[in-house]
Amino acid sequence: MSSTPxxxxxxxxxxxxxxxxxxxHKFAVAxxxxxxxxxxxxxxxxxxxxxxxxxxTPFVRGLVGLWDALGLGTRALMWSADVAIxxxxxxxxxxxGPVAVGTIAVSLLFSIGLFxxxxxxxxxxxxxxxxxxxxxxxxxLTEGVIRLLLLLAYLSLIxxxxxxxxxxxxxxxxxxxxxAYEAGAELTPEVVAKYPIEHPRxxxxxxxTVFLVSVVVFGLLGRPSFIxxxxxxxxxxxxxxxxxxxxxxxxxxxxxxxxxxxxIIPNLALQHLTTRQPDLQMIExxxxxxxxxxxxESLLSETEAPPVTDVVTEAAPxxxx
Numbered sequence: 001m002s003s004t005p006x007x008x009x010x011x012x013x014x015x016x017x018x019x020x021x022x023x024x025h026k027f028a029v030a031x032x033x034x035x036x037x038x039x040x041x042x043x044x045x046x047x048x049x050x051x052x053x054x055x056x057t058p059f060v061r062g063l064v065g066l067w068d069a070l071g072l073g074t075r076a077l078m079w080s081a082d083v084a085i086x087x088x089x090x091x092x093x094x095x096x097g098p099v100a101v102g103t104i105a106v107s108l109l110f111s112i113g114l115f116x117x118x119x120x121x122x123x124x125x126x127x128x129x130x131x132x133x134x135x136x137x138x139x140x141l142t143e144g145v146i147r148l149l150l151l152l153a154y155l156s157l158i159x160x161x162x163x164x165x166x167x168x169x170x171x172x173x174x175x176x177x178x179x180a181y182e183a184g185a186e187l188t189p190e191v192v193a194k195y196p197i198e199h200p201r202x203x204x205x206x207x208x209t210v211f212l213v214s215v216v217v218f219g220l221l222g223r224p225s226f227i228x229x230x231x232x233x234x235x236x237x238x239x240x241x242x243x244x245x246x247x248x249x250x251x252x253x254x255x256x257x258x259x260x261x262x263x264i265i266p267n268l269a270l271q272h273l274t275t276r277q278p279d280l281q282m283i284e285x286x287x288x289x290x291x292x293x294x295x296x297e298s299l300l301s302e303t304e305a306p307p308v309t310d311v312v313t314e315a316a317p318x319x320x321x
Contacts, residue, residue: 014174015079019174032281127223187287206244
């Protein structure tokens with residue numbers, strides 16, 4: 001298939017033995033089961049979030065979209081885990097309920113604790129030890145450096161796990177597939193394999209941007225008492241996420257600018273910690289998922305895409321509905 005890419009920011013994520021891709025109307029998950037067959041699930045997306053006024057409102061669209069994407073990603077991971085470990089082809093997975101909500105809540109609490117509260121406590125300790133009370137900017141900068149080092153250490157450690165290495169391989173397959181499509185290339189494993197493993201809209205790039213933005217935002221607050229430091233770090237997470245989303249969106253749309261291309265070098269470099277060169281079978285799975293998304297966008301006929309084996313006919317509600 002060769003087509004002229006539609007001006008939409010397609011995205012996705014790696015799941016267990018597969019890839020989830022998201023368009024404007026549906027998201028699709030393709031997973032290779034133990035028998036070697038590609039199994040596909042798809043669901044409609046919430047129209048208000050992805051095609052309504054929210055999707056056009058700066059800062060708000062980033063925050064709401066990220067929260068919904070977290071829910072989609074959790075459901076996709078749960079479904080992929082079920083497919084990847086079972087021995088038959090029957091699917092009894094449930095995509096709602098306390099398990100999904102609990103998983104999201106625990107993940108958020110862990111992330112906030114590790115990457116926001118812990119660096120704040122460590123920087124405050126250094127402040128007390130070295131007597132930097134008169135230079136709050138230096139303390140905030142130290143906090144940002146600690147936060148970044150924690151991220152690098154965390155990614156480096158988990159990348160040593162064999163299962164995570166495979167997950168990162170599927171992450172690379174997702175990037176290559178979207179890069180190939182946006183270049184107007186034919187979506188075959190051999191062609192897609194030639195495209196870059198980095199992508200400017202990657203979630204890893206978003207994380208680095210969050211940390212850099214947090215240094216600026218937190219720096220404006222100075223160094224109040226420790227309890228207010230912790231409260232401010234937690235309350236400002238949505239603000240920082242909204243700003244970071246707009247920065248990623250802006251840079252991804254202005255890659256023709258040489259200054260932008262220089263500025264995103266660290267973002268692209270960091271992706272080498274969360275991606276691996278995929279094999280052709282991994283790329284085949286990513287293409288299968290993406291083709292289902294293209295069908296939902298009326299950019300590909302039903303006969304040109306692999307069949308869906310599991311489908312939800314009603315859009316899932318937005319988190320909190």
